[in-house]
Amino acid sequence: MPVRWNISTVALRTIDLGDGSEDVICPKEHIYLDPxxxxxxxxxxxxxxxxxxxxxxxxxIRGVDFTPLDGDAEIINVFEADxxxxxxxxxxxxxxxGWNAARLTRIRNRITAKGGNTTGLTGATPLITWLxxxxxxxxxxxxxxxxxxxxx
Amino acid sequence: MPVTFEDTFTxxxxxxxxxxxxxxxxxxxxxVVITGTAVIQVYGATDDIGxxxxxxxxxxxxxxxxxxxxxxxxxxxxxxxxDTGTATRRLGALAHMSxxxxxxxYRTMHLPTGHASNDTELMEMAGxxxxxxxxxxxxxxxxxxxxxxxxxxxxxxxKNGASILTSSDTSITTPGDVGFAIGFVKTGxxxxxxxxxxxxxxxxxxxxxxxxxxLSGTQAAQTASADGALAIAGDFAQPQASxxxxxASALSIAAALAITQAGDxxxxxxQADIAGALAQIQASDTxxxxxQADIAGAxxxxxxxDGLSAAGALSLAIALAAAQANNSLTSAAQIDLSAVLAQxxxxxxxxxxxxxxxxxxxxxxxxxxxxxxxxxxxxxxxLDGTQAGDxxGSAATLPIAAVLDxxxxxxxxxxxxxxxxxxxxxxxxxEDQALAGSAALDIQADAGIAQSGDVLVAGATxxxxxxxxxxxxxxxxxxxxxxxxxxxxxxxxxDQGVSAQLTADIAALFAGAQAGDGLAATATIDxxxxxxxxxxxxxxxxxxxxxxxxxxxxxxxxxxxxRYPGISAGARQPGMGAVVRKYSINASARQPSINATAxxxxx
Numbered sequence: 001m002p003v004r005w006n007i008s009t010v011a012l013r014t015i016d017l018g019d020g021s022e023d024v025i026c027p028k029e030h031i032y033l034d035p036x037x038x039x040x041x042x043x044x045x046x047x048x049x050x051x052x053x054x055x056x057x058x059x060x061i062r063g064v065d066f067t068p069l070d071g072d073a074e075i076i077n078v079f080e081a082d083x084x085x086x087x088x089x090x091x092x093x094x095x096x097x098g099w100n101a102a103r104l105t106r107i108r109n110r111i112t113a114k115g116g117n118t119t120g121l122t123g124a125t126p127l128i129t130w131l132x133x134x135x136x137x138x139x140x141x142x143x144x145x146x147x148x149x150x151x152x
Numbered sequence: 153m154p155v156t157f158e159d160t161f162t163x164x165x166x167x168x169x170x171x172x173x174x175x176x177x178x179x180x181x182x183x184v185v186i187t188g189t190a191v192i193q194v195y196g197a198t199d200d201i202g203x204x205x206x207x208x209x210x211x212x213x214x215x216x217x218x219x220x221x222x223x224x225x226x227x228x229x230x231x232x233x234x235d236t237g238t239a240t241r242r243l244g245a246l247a248h249m250s251x252x253x254x255x256x257x258y259r260t261m262h263l264p265t266g267h268a269s270n271d272t273e274l275m276e277m278a279g280x281x282x283x284x285x286x287x288x289x290x291x292x293x294x295x296x297x298x299x300x301x302x303x304x305x306x307x308x309x310x311k312n313g314a315s316i317l318t319s320s321d322t323s324i325t326t327p328g329d330v331g332f333a334i335g336f337v338k339t340g341x342x343x344x345x346x347x348x349x350x351x352x353x354x355x356x357x358x359x360x361x362x363x364x365x366x367l368s369g370t371q372a373a374q375t376a377s378a379d380g381a382l383a384i385a386g387d388f389a390q391p392q393a394s395x396x397x398x399x400a401s402a403l404s405i406a407a408a409l410a411i412t413q414a415g416d417x418x419x420x421x422x423q424a425d426i427a428g429a430l431a432q433i434q435a436s437d438t439x440x441x442x443x444q445a446d447i448a449g450a451x452x453x454x455x456x457x458d459g460l461s462a463a464g465a466l467s468l469a470i471a472l473a474a475a476q477a478n479n480s481l482t483s484a485a486q487i488d489l490s491a492v493l494a495q496x497x498x499x500x501x502x503x504x505x506x507x508x509x510x511x512x513x514x515x516x517x518x519x520x521x522x523x524x525x526x527x528x529x530x531x532x533x534x535l536d537g538t539q540a541g542d543x544x545g546s547a548a549t550l551p552i553a554a555v556l557d558x559x560x561x562x563x564x565x566x567x568x569x570x571x572x573x574x575x576x577x578x579x580x581x582x583e584d585q586a587l588a589g590s591a592a593l594d595i596q597a598d599a600g601i602a603q604s605g606d607v608l609v610a611g612a613t614x615x616x617x618x619x620x621x622x623x624x625x626x627x628x629x630x631x632x633x634x635x636x637x638x639x640x641x642x643x644x645x646x647d648q649g650v651s652a653q654l655t656a657d658i659a660a661l662f663a664g665a666q667a668g669d670g671l672a673a674t675a676t677i678d679x680x681x682x683x684x685x686x687x688x689x690x691x692x693x694x695x696x697x698x699x700x701x702x703x704x705x706x707x708x709x710x711x712x713x714x715r716y717p718g719i720s721a722g723a724r725q726p727g728m729g730a731v732v733r734k735y736s737i738n739a740s741a742r743q744p745s746i747n748a749t750a751x752x753x754x755x
Contacts, residue, residue, distance in 0.1 A: 017240045025283040044286035150316040152289040
């Protein structure tokens with residue numbers, strides 16, 4: 001199953017469990033079921049270390065059909081791309097993936113919109129560095145390689 | 153990694169877990185909270201645990217005794233029966249429970265495999281607020297063994313040894329209690345209890361100093377006390393840094409480190425074995441006496457600034473693709489660089505009996521080493537780049553056995569020294585050597601470019617044994633020094649300053665000019681020993697002071713206007729009498745022609 005890195009809103013949400021519900025702090029993706037599996041998306045999320053500032057999360061999402069996520073404006077696929085393996089993607093670069101300047105600008109804007117610094121990031125910069133610039137806004141010790149979620 | 157608690161749930165009959173004595177390891181199970189009447193019980197028929205009854209919004213959380221004393225731990229359990237339903241019937245392990253409420257904890261939370269939510273979730277509980285850290289549909293089956301791994305700043309869940317999720321939450325920092333829960337725990341952590349899911353072999357292992365599993369994230373700042381061992385067997389995708397290993401402890405890193413391994417401090421007798429490839433920097437290690445750092449793998453990046461004290465040894469056996477620099481070795485310390493250095497190796501400082509052995513190719517600069525008395529700098533392989541600016545103290549040696557493609561310059565060899573520099577083929581400049589006392593500079597092979605500007609004091613010897621295709625010029629020899637040039641000089645050999653009682657032996661062919669030497673009184677240019685071969689180009693403007701003697705038997709071509717040789721009064725010219733004033737010898741002349749004021753030699 002492919003994976004992607006998302007930026008999405010975080011809130012205390014009421015999740016429908018079928019035979020009841022529960023209130024849980026989670027990223028927006030957690031409310032959706034993967035249409036292809038009828039289950040929630042596999043996910044690991046990075047939150048702000050300051051609990052009072054948990055307004056958005058950077059999440060590694062694994063699923064089959066991302067249609068519900070693509071249709072939610074509060075959920076942003078950071079790289080506009082899906083990858084086959086969570087860790088292998090980290091060493092790729094925009095240049096090696098053939099991404100154009102306009103796409104890089106959009107990615108850059110997603111990071112700066114959260115207050116991130118994209119100085120020095122270029123098409124030759126590995127994706128792990130791009131992710132770190134975003135995630136370290138939430139946790140200065142953030143290391144994208146420390147995040148993994150398996151497929152079923 | 154001591155097992156602090158283990159229970160295989162052996163009972164003759166169904167027994168409430170809080171009434172059961174854990175075995176083989178542990179003291180007791182006790183209740184933390186309960187909602188409703190259903191409890192967790194040991195099933196006597198199957199020797200496992202599950203809910204005693206089904207109950208909506210019923211549940212119990214229990215904890216083990218003794219509580220783990222360390223934060224880092226593994227909680228292991230095996231599923232013996234699976235709930236394939238769709239209802240919200242939960243169970244799982246609890247860790248780092250802060251108190252009896254419990255207020256804060258981490259939890260693995262498993263749901264029936266048919267539930268719309270995934271069957272495994274990692275959550276963090278703070279008060280009555282639950283945060284979903286990660287979720288994955290693991291596909292739980294009978295005999296699946298789950299391990300909930302909690303480390304400082306990270307969490308991981310494995311199934312049958314394979315990681316299924318990782319996280320790096322930092323909210324809870326105290327060890328607290330370990331426990332297990334089925335169903336409803338408290339407000340905010342709700343659910344139902346049931347009898348379907350069953351679990352066996354509950355085991356808690358604390359992680360003290362040894363780490364054997366793969367770590368996909370940062371492994372940093374471990375502390376191993378005396379006799380402790382820090383063993384890291386798996387791949388590190390991230391830094392392993394700043395470990396402190398005291399006493400007789402050992403730091404062993406067996407696998408690949410993709411990033412930095414740096415700043416380790418090893419006390420006496422500690423040992424660091426780093427067997428795998430280090431793709432990045434290995435730097436600034438500090439090794440105390442008798443410690444040893446064996447770094448056997450490839451270094452793609454810098455290895456620099458290690459400090460080794462007496463008897464410490466740093467062995468770098470494999471290729472260093474980048475700089476190895478600024479090592480400091482004190483007495484008896486040893487650094488062996490036996491493989492290829494693709495980049496700079498420079499500015500090492502060797503004292504006492506320290507030895508710096510560079511056995512293989514250095515593609516770039518090796519320069520500015522300092523070796524004090526007794527120290528030895530051995531460079532056995534080819535140096536493609538500059539080797540320059542070494543300073544060798546008394547009795548120090550700088551043997552450079554192989555080809556130097558570029559400059560070897562400005563070495564300083566100390567006098568009483570007995571310091572010596574032996575240099576094989578030089579295809580580039582070799583110049584400005586300073587040799588004191590009985591120091592010796594042996595240049596045994598070809599120097600493709602200039603060799604010049606050497607300064608030799610009394611007793612020093614410069615031996616240039618092979619062809620110099622370019623200039624050898626402006627050397628200065630003081631009394632007692634010797635410049636021996638035994639083979640061909642294809643270019644100019646000029647402006648030697650040879651003081652009294654010195655000897656310049658130039659034995660071979662000069663294809664270019666030999667000119668402008670100044671020989672002081674009693675100095676000799678001895679054709680029988682030195683200037684014995686043909687000079688096919690100009691030999692001019694030599695100045696010989698009184699009592700200087702020149703004997704040239706070779707074919708000498710001289711220009712008409714050159715004063716060669718210019719001989720002061722009282723000097724002797726072969727076959728001539730005294731009081732020669734001036735000779736003017738035309739080119740190709742077989743006999744010198746002598747001006748009127750000179751006496752005609754016998755012809």
